[in-house]
Amino acid sequence: GENVEQHPSTLSVQEGDSAVIKCTYSDSASNYFPWYKQELGKRPQLIIDIRSNVGEKKDQRIAVTLNKTAKHFSLHITETQPEDSAVYFCAAPMTTDSWGKLQFGAGTQVVVTP
Amino acid sequence: DAGVIQSPRHEVTEMGQEVTLRCKPISGHDYLFWYRQTMMRGLELLIYFNNNVPIDDSGMPEDRFSAKMPNASFSTLKIQPSEPRDSAVYFCASSLDPGQGGTGELFFGEGSRLTVL
Numbered sequence: 001g002e003n004v005e006q007h008p009s010t011l012s013v014q015e016g017d018s019a020v021i022k023c024t025y026s027d028s029a030s031n032y033f034p035w036y037k038q039e040l041g042k043r044p045q046l047i048i049d050i051r052s053n054v055g056e057k058k059d060q061r062i063a064v065t066l067n068k069t070a071k072h073f074s075l076h077i078t079e080t081q082p083e084d085s086a087v088y089f090c091a092a093p094m095t096t097d098s099w100g101k102l103q104f105g106a107g108t109q110v111v112v113t114p
Numbered sequence: 115d116a117g118v119i120q121s122p123r124h125e126v127t128e129m130g131q132e133v134t135l136r137c138k139p140i141s142g143h144d145y146l147f148w149y150r151q152t153m154m155r156g157l158e159l160l161i162y163f164n165n166n167v168p169i170d171d172s173g174m175p176e177d178r179f180s181a182k183m184p185n186a187s188f189s190t191l192k193i194q195p196s197e198p199r200d201s202a203v204y205f206c207a208s209s210l211d212p213g214q215g216g217t218g219e220l221f222f223g224e225g226s227r228l229t230v231l
Contacts, residue, residue, distance in 0.1 A: 032218060034218070034219070034220075036220075042224070043205065043222040043223060043224050043225055044157070044205070044220075044222050045222070046219045046220065049217075049218065049219075089156075089157065094159070098169075098170070099212060099218050100145050100147060100162060100209050100218065100220060101147075101159060101162060101170060102159065102220070103159075104156055104157040105156075106156050107156060107157075
């Protein structure tokens, strides 16, 4: 089965700076890598995802990069704002034939200080 | 659509009592997932259904846990008897198969926070 490791566990950044969260996975056949954001007391919500046929995907201030050779993918948040404060989870499918059966990373608590 | 609806939002019960958590998925979604979230173990998949049929329950911690999906618009997760270590936030999520036009996104409900004393 898939094993997903996420670093760092906490990240404190000044407003306006960039934040980078990195995840590694174990199954080289994995082909779908979503990122979820969970605000305090709320539900996880998808913010961006990437599939293995591309190396990078951007959506405004967030981007995800994928390195299949090294089996890691990263979330990049630029020009951070206080509303970016949340826990971010990376994930990968537990098996290649079950896209929704996700193995989540342990999460990264991001704190953006004004 | 109102999104995935879960009830109750909060449940406090005593050890040994039966707990039933409920979920209404987004209309038209054909997958339903039950996840559990704790500080120690993070987000864990307990069980998931496809077209109301349980596909994988390997994440269900033990026989005290059971889940059903009698129709496309309703699912329950039952714990009997409950124990203090079951205290967690239980999330239900639904999704549409990418082969059916979905994107693979999991739409989570607001969660049911369970406290077992």
